[in-house]
Amino acid sequence: ILFHPFSGVKPDVSLEIMKAGSVLRKAKSRMWRGHRHYKLQDDCKTIAYKSSWAMNSYSTCDVEAVREGHESDVFLSVADEYPPERCFTLVFRGRRGNLDLVAESAEEAQAWIRGMQTLIENLQSMGESEKLDQWISDLFLKADRNKDGRISFKEVRRLLKLMNMDMNEDHASSLFRMADKSQTGFLGSEEFVHFYKMLTQRKEVVELFQEYSSDGQTLSHCDLEEFLREEQLEGDRSQEHALELIQRYEPSDTAKANHTMSIDGFLMYLTSADGSIFNSEDQRLYQDMTQPLKHYFISSSHNTYLLEDQLKGRSSVEGYIQALKRGCRCLEIDCWDGSSGEPVVYHGHTFTSKILFKDVINTVAKYAFKTSEYPVILSIENRCSVEQQKVMAQLLKDILGDMLLRTTIDGKVPSVLPSPEELKGKILVKGKKIGGLESLDADNPVSGEVSDEDDSSELRRDSLTTESLPSDSKVSRCKSKQSLTKELSDLVIYCKNEHFNNFEHARIHGKPYDISSFSESKARKIIKEAAADFAQHNARQITRVYPSGLRTDSSNFCPQDMWNVGCQMVALNFQTAGLEMDLNDGLFSQNNRCGYVLKPEILRNSEQQFNPDKPQDPLIQVISGQQLPKVNNKVGSIVDPFVRVEIYGLPADxxxxxxxxxxNNGLNPCWNETLEFAVHTPELALIRFVVEDYDMATKNDFIGQYTVPFSCIQSGYRHIHLLSKDGTSLRPSSLFVNINITEAS
Incomplete structure (x- = not known):
């Protein structure tokens, strides 16, 4: 019997209620009143429901999380209509919209919440072997179109197309006959597993295994030790590590007892985290977190509230949840006067929808430290009246409570910024301030005037014309001063917005807590004209760079140029997938994804001149690919894959x-091609592996990618587990490579 991903789930009352089915209301708006019958199928893999026109279903494997109560924009907008104890939200992976459901009773809602949590936890606890078995099980079910528990050769041929492979029919027929032990002309589930293993046999792995096997059948612990030392360059711990790997990955108890590894165990090791290109030591929290904040790259989001474009797109608290889950530590909140004295968040002077400021802060309070315990910075673009600024300040204090940093950590004016370690669990407000920290104890006025030179004013200057804006937003943009209330000003401690005049002025007059913001175009101009001065400035103070206001589609600029000169907060539109977010995710994938990455020493010393070390010469042998996804759902469409390796870093690199x-092979393409590079400054470099479907006539289609800091790469034979355009896993899709890094003489 094929492995079933939920076969190990113990009998559960909640799951039984889900299997019996429930009439749930799908909440879309106050006006929508749709009721549907939702039912968990017996295989626990799908939730079926009937709409007005057809039967549909959701895969439980696609559900990333279940949220209880009013934790979505829809529920927040109709909070008075649906009691929170009857509400829950299913959150799907990728960019698929959430599903907001209302049960008939609190007990029924709890059953669905607990049941979904059980299924999600079961999937998360599955090992790599179980995940592969699940994938094979899904293939069998897809092939078995008439659901009789067996598949014909005709169904197998169709399956091969679905699996992204155009195999010679004679060869496929030969494998089918070999797997058909019962000689019935059909494959049962166990026979299909045998067929699949023959189909996907990794010739390149078998050859590598036999090269180091003393008897051609197994790897003794000495054989494995030699492989780890010679190929994986793990000489310091190879003997002890070899025994650990045998115990961890060898499926045979007999082999384990004999301290040997079979080909199955060897393949399991190579496809595991230990065999990944990303050094697991660098995925833990390994960096010094006691340096001043200015010495870190900080994962930063722009227009965090937007899920789409910045002209007509939807604003949502979901933007904050997703950014925080990805390790973002600097969130942007654009605040404007709302009706009934309630400040709202949206992209001003546009048609984007509005959400309540208090809902944003409630969301931040709940999710700020679920992914990382290090400080969160709220970059507040304040366009509110004095009256509503006071409301903002009170909401920040009431909702965030002790999480909100309201004084310096030692009660003194800082000569240097505190560290992420000292600010653990704290939320900092970044914004305008009346005066400086030196005047905290003085008799400040109730309100004061501050410069209007900040992100928003520059964004408006290079953004949209007044003719393209809503009629109520055609206001003067020439204001040079804005009234700021003391209540809000006092909440700005270590992150004061300060207009940038020039480097000399900043060097003489700048305070450690001053932060200057630059549009991407202004930052690029400075890099072109005075990169060394910019790098030295960023060794003294924090700089934030944000996308041009002309990017109405919420596209992004390449952040690497800004990181090269030490800019700490390079703010990107997290809602927009692509190369730029791949690089951002790649940089911050290290150091336990905590959202803070220590800058290289050369960018932390304001007096030191940049002088790259000897270059490193990586040789990257792209060997093969495994189970690459289709890019076209047509049965006969099969990819023609190729691999592009991209190095990002200093211009010379x-x-x-x-x-x-x-x-015509997305199942097991083999390239065996070696690519050679020279990297002069590896501590600033990122390496991106991209797989695309070649097309002579049109643009190549994206298949998958993986981006990793160059300094975190493991040498040797490694697997690269590909990610989708949205940054979600494409397992079991992978690349198999051999990395050899030498230092130039």
């Missing part, structure tokens, strides 16, 4: 090379 493409 930027490079791109490609393999040739393989025709």
């Amino acid at each position: 930027q490079a791109t090379q490609e393999t040739s493409y393989i025709e």
Whole structure:
């Protein structure tokens, strides 16, 4: 019997209620009144429901989380209509919209919440072998179109197309006959597993295994030790590590007892986290977190409230949840006067929807430290009246409570910023301030005037024309001063917005807590004209860079140029997938994804001149690919994959090379091509592996990618587990490579 992903789930009352089915209301708006019958199927893999026109279903494997109560924009907008104890939200992976449901009773809602949590936890606890078995099980079910528990050769041929492979029919038929032990002309589930293993046999792995096997059948712990030392460059711990790997990955108890590893165990090791290109030591919290804040790259979001474009897109608290889950530590909140004295958040002077400021802060309070315990910075763009600024300040204090940093940590004016370690669990407000920290204890006025030179004013200057804006937003943009209330000003401690005049002025007059913001175009101009001065400035103070206001589609600029000169807060539109977010995710994938990455020493010393060390020469042998996803859902459409390796870093290190493409094979393409690079400053470099579907006539289609800091790469034979355009896992899709890094003489 094929492995079933939920076969190990113990009998559960909640799951039984879900299987019996429930009439749930799908909440979309106050006006929508749709009721549907939702039912968990017996296989626990799908939730079926009937709409007005057809039967539909959701895969439980696609559900990332279940939220209880009013934790979505829809529920927040109709909070008075649905009691929170009857409400829950299913959150799907990728960019699929959430599903907001209302049960008939609190007890029924709890059953669905607990049941979904059980299914999610079961999936998360599955090992790599179980995940692969689940994938094979899904293939069998797809092939078995008439659901009789067996598949014909005709169904197998169709399956091969679904699996992204155009195999010679004679060869496929031969494998089918070999797997058909019962000689019935059909494959049962166990026979299909045998067929799949023959189909996906990794010739390149078998050859590598036999090269180090003393008897051609197994790897003794000495054989494995030699492989780890010679190929994986793990000489310091190879003997002890070899025994650990056998115990961890060898499926045979007999082999374990004999301290040997079979080909199955060897393949399991190579596809595991231990065999990943990303050094697991660098995925833990390994960096010094006691340096001043200015010495870190800080994962930062722009227009965090937007899920779409910044002209007509939807504003949502979901933007804050998703950014925080990705390790973002600096969130942007654009605040404007709302009706009934309630400040709202939206992209001003546009048609984007509005959400309540208090809902944003409630969301931040709940999710701020679920992914990382290090400080969260709220970059507040304040366009509110004095009256509503007071409301904002009170909401920040009431909702965030002790999490909100309201005084310096030692009660003194800082000569240097505190560290992420000292600010653990704290939320900082970044914004305008009347005076400086030196005047905290003085008799400040109730309100004061501050410069209007900040992100928003510059964004408006290079953004939209007044003719394209809503009629109520055609206001003067020439204001040079804005009234700021003392209540809000006092909440700005270590992150004061300060207009940038020039580097000399900042060096003489700048305070440690001053933060200057630059549009991408202004930052690029400075980098072109005075990169060394910019780097030295960023060794003294924090700089934030944000996308141009002309990017109405919420696209992003390449952040690497800004990181190269030490800009700490390079704010990107997290809602927009692509190369730029791949680089951001890649940089912050290290150091336990805590949202803070210690800058290289050369960018932390304001007096030191940049002088790159000897270059490193990585040789990257792109060997093969495994189970690459289809890019076209048509049965007969099969990818022609090729791999592009891209280096991002200092200009001298930027490079791109490609393999040739393989025709009609997304299942197990083999390239065996070696690409050579030279990297002069590895501590600033990122390496991106991209797989695309070659097309002679049109633009190549994206298949998957993986981006990793160059300094976190493990040498040797490694697997690269590909990610989708949205940054979600594409397992079991992977690349198999051999990395050899040498230092230039």
